[in-house]
Amino acid sequence: MSATALPPPRFADPAVFGRVAVLMGGTSSEREVSLNSGSNVLEALRARxxxxxxxxxxPALVEALAQERFDRVFNILHGGDGENGVVQGLLQGLGVPYTGPGVLGSALTMDKIRTKLLWIAAGLPTARFVRIPAGGDLAAAVRELGLPVFVKPSCEGSSVGVFPIRSEDELAPALEFAAGYEGELLAEQMLTGGEYTVGILGEVALPSIRIVPASGWYDYHAKYIAEDTQYLCPGLQGGEEAQIRALALEGFRAAGCSGWGRVDVMRHADGRFMLMEVNTAPGMTSHSLVPKAAAQLGIGFEELCWRILEQTV
Structure with a gap:
């Protein structure tokens, strides 16, 4: 199947799905976003x-499954154990179908450093970076790469703990954050040729989206709050659009992922596309990107949720 063609829905009868748990909320730093996404998914599924x-x-899911209250799970638990392989391993062990990539793809892509190492080994392009172990020398890593850079946690999402550093004067907040952060960080080359994302739905790469935040970079505020972030979809045309979709799909598969997700891509100033990271439980809020891309192919929000759930049957 081509990267742009979507097959027709496999089912028409909602009874085929049985009882569906929409897993949301949790305890990660992305709890509020997850509750927002989850309520939207819940409403869409019920509307169908x-x-x-x-x-x-x-914990609530474990209790419900022990009581055999659900037949499958729509996982929209952003961050933490919702995306790092923990809930996937639980459900796989119990034989309960669930949305999104499996244990390996989820665990791997939650870790930005390991994902990038895999892409490099597979010969796929990604931005230059330096690993900063817990307690490591962040300033030295920044100097090694050369400004401008991003400093970010290896295992967080929604731009939590991300610092753009364009000059030495902007190091202080990142150093303060690093001093109190227990996990690994990475310093990553800041690419300036444009920011893109590509949704994946089964075997299809959805139209790319170019993200143009008014603030200059796509932080938490631009993602979930601001109304002035521009989303250009498709983000590219012709051969470049085909190229970025093919790269995103290849990066998704190389990272052990299947089902649905989203691949973030940056463009180098020289025009090259660089894989950045994979999101295995993308947002489903009013500002979210996979629904915007699906809409370009005539797939509304309710149908998108249906198609994601179909992957569990």
């Missing part, structure tokens, strides 16, 4: 006649 119920966090 699906017996869907909200479940807040993994």
């Amino acid at each position: 006649g699906i017996d869907a119920q909200p479940v807040d966090g993994i």
Whole structure:
């Protein structure tokens, strides 16, 4: 199948899905975004006649599954154990179908450093970076790469803890954050040729989106709050659009992912596309990007949720 063609939905009867748990909330730094996404998914599934119920966090899910209250799980638990392979391993072990990539792809792509190492080994392009172990010398890593750079945690999402550093004067907030952060960080080359993202739905790469934040970079505010961020979809035309979609799909698969997700891509000033990271439980809020891309192919939000859930049958 081509990168742009979507097959027709596989099912028409909502009863085929049985009882669906919409897993949301949890305890990660992305809890509020997850609750927002989850409520939207829940409403969409119910609008299509699906017996869907909200479940807040993994302990509540374990209790519900022990009582055999659900047949499958729509996982929209952003960050933490929702995306790092923990809930995927739980559900796989219990034989409960779930949306999104499996244990390996989820665990790997939650870790930006390991994902980039895999892409490099596979010969796929990604921005230059330096690993900063817990307690490591952030300033030395920044100097090694050369300004401008981003400093970010290896295992967080939604731009939590991300610092753009264009001059030595902007180092202080990142140093303060690093001093109190227990995980690994990375300093990453700041690319200036444009920011893109490509949604993946099954075997299809959706139209790219070019993200143009008014503030200059795509931080938490630009993602979830601001109304002046521009989303250009498709983000490219002709051969370049085909190229970025093919690269995103290849990067997604190389990282052990299947089902649905989103691949973020940056463009170098010289025109080259660089894989940045994979999101295995993308946002489904009013500002979210996979729904925007699906809409370009005539797939509305309710149908998108249906198609994602179809992957569990």
